[in-house]
Amino acid sequence: MTEIPQAGDRAPGFSVPDQDGKTVALADFADRWLVLYFYPRDDTPGCTVEAQEFTALATEFAAWECDIVGVSPDSPQKHCNFIVKYGLDVRLLADPEHAVLAPYGAWRLKKNYGREYMGVARSTFLIAPNGSVVRAWPNVRAKGHAAKVLEALRELSG
Numbered sequence: 779m780t781e782i783p784q785a786g787d788r789a790p791g792f793s794v795p796d797q798d799g800k801t802v803a804l805a806d807f808a809d810r811w812l813v814l815y816f817y818p819r820d821d822t823p824g825c826t827v828e829a830q831e832f833t834a835l836a837t838e839f840a841a842w843e844c845d846i847v848g849v850s851p852d853s854p855q856k857h858c859n860f861i862v863k864y865g866l867d868v869r870l871l872a873d874p875e876h877a878v879l880a881p882y883g884a885w886r887l888k889k890n891y892g893r894e895y896m897g898v899a900r901s902t903f904l905i906a907p908n909g910s911v912v913r914a915w916p917n918v919r920a921k922g923h924a925a926k927v928l929e930a931l932r933e934l935s936g
Contacts, residue, residue, distance in 0.1 A: 782883030782901070782916050789814075789905045790881035794849075797857035797870045802847070808909065811844035811935060813927055815902040815918075816884035820852045820860035820870075824900065824920040829860070831924035833867040842931050843907075847871060849878050850898060883916065904930055 783789060789812075793803040804812075815832070817825040832839075832846050839846055849871045852860075857870040871878065879885035879898060888897040900920065904913040904927060913930050915923070 782914060783881075783903060783911045784914055785912055787911045789903065789909050789911050790878075792871075792878040792881070794871050794873050794878055795854055796872070797854050797861055799854050802869070802871055804905075804909065807845055807847075807905070809907045811839075811842060811907060811931060812905040813839065813844060813846045813902065813931075814849065814882070814905060815847070815900075815927075816849050816879060816882060816898055817900055817920075818898040819850060820856045821863065825850070826860075826864060828900070828918075828920040828923060829866050829868055829870075830864060831920075831922070832927075833865070835924050835928050836867040838928055839931065842928075842935055844931055844935075845869070849873050849884070851876065851879070902927060904934070906934070 791804045796802045846868045848868050851874045854872045873879050876885040884899050884901045886899050900918040902915040902918055903911050906912045912934050
């Protein structure tokens with residue numbers, strides 16, 4: 779069973795490419811809030827809703843000095859296509875080797891119609907400017923989730 783970071787835990791470090799091929803590390807967000815959300819695949823219904831909702835609230839997150847970063851196993855090129863197709867305003871990290879997904883417990887055993895397989899569990903972590911996890915959502919429903927994360931950010935930083 780994969781451990782999922784909880785409130786109070788140090789956020790696991792990472793260093794992977796974003797949609798433009800630029801290496802992004804947890805340390806890049808020092809002194810800022812970070813929404814790190816994990817999703818299964820670009821351009822699928824739930825993943826699109828989630829990315830669009832975070833995009834719609836991006837200005838409000840920015841007002842709280844909070845960056846939004848999505849992570850999936852998709853390639854940088856797929857991320858670029860996804861961003862362009864839907865006009866997204868979130869940074870997307872490519873993690874085909876599960877270097878970020880695994881330490882955050884987002885790469886885990888899933889069940890569907892009686893079949894078990896490893897896959898991405900939609901989950902989100904709110905990371906404080908000091909690098910600690912302050913809120914974890916291990917099993918997310920896409921619709922309305924971005925607003926819940928923004929509400930938590932307001933409560934915790936306000």
